[in-house]
Amino acid sequence: MVEIEHLSYAFGRSWALQDVSFRIDPGDFLFLTGPSGAGKTTLLRMLHGSLPVQRGRARVAGFELNTLKRRHIPKLRRHVSVVFQDFKVLPRRTVFANVAIALEVRGMQREQLRRRVRAVLRSLGLEAKQHRPCGELSGGEQQRVAIARAVVVNPDLLLADEPTGNLDARLSARLLDVFRRFHAHGTTVILATHNRQVLESEPQAKIVCLKEGKMVGDNFLKGQSEAEQGL
């Protein structure tokens, strides 16, 4: 599903990612972890086609990112959804409209669209808020709208950047359940987090740890303390 080899990315002269290589198979659940500034967001943005490959090679959901033309990026995004740290919901549009957009642009028939959106809103506990403008929701609720919008298209690969960042422990656990449910239905998940509780919540998950843009380890880190991992 994702194969990256010697991937590096620089903002100007400063390397945000350096020589990162790993692969995950369809159906895997991967945590991307590491301290603030480690390069997690940069890597997710590359996998979603919002930053170009500068060095190395990346293959995502069957797309060779090195040679992918800009005009073909929407095709990649039919298979790869992302939940950004800052949600990017449309504040004046309703919850329903924010989630429906992703299906409207795919030309889905109205009744099928309505059923699909309602089912996803229900699974995220947002059904009662579907007619409210997103700008009137709490941060945690907006986060769930962003997740609903990402999963409503049934992506092959779901990328999430610190999705539990704004939530208390109870809501984080509920949200992780949502990711687990989609994963159980076959979606491959990459979730960036530096929250240790989140990392421990999914014992079967693979882990890639970044620090200052470099890969400092993978699954073997599971048994180590946060200090040992540099978190």
Ligand SMILES: Nc1ncnc2c1ncn2[C@@H]1O[C@H](COP(=O)(O)OP(=O)(O)OP(=O)(O)O)[C@@H](O)[C@H]1O
């Ligand atoms: N648009 C940008 N312009 C310049 N430098 C950037 C930009 N975005 C990120 N960087 C730099 O790239 C490095 C990696 O940042 P990135 O956001 O990928 O880290 P992160 O692991 O996601 O951090 P956090 O956990 O705080 O979100 C940092 O040094 C950051 O300052």
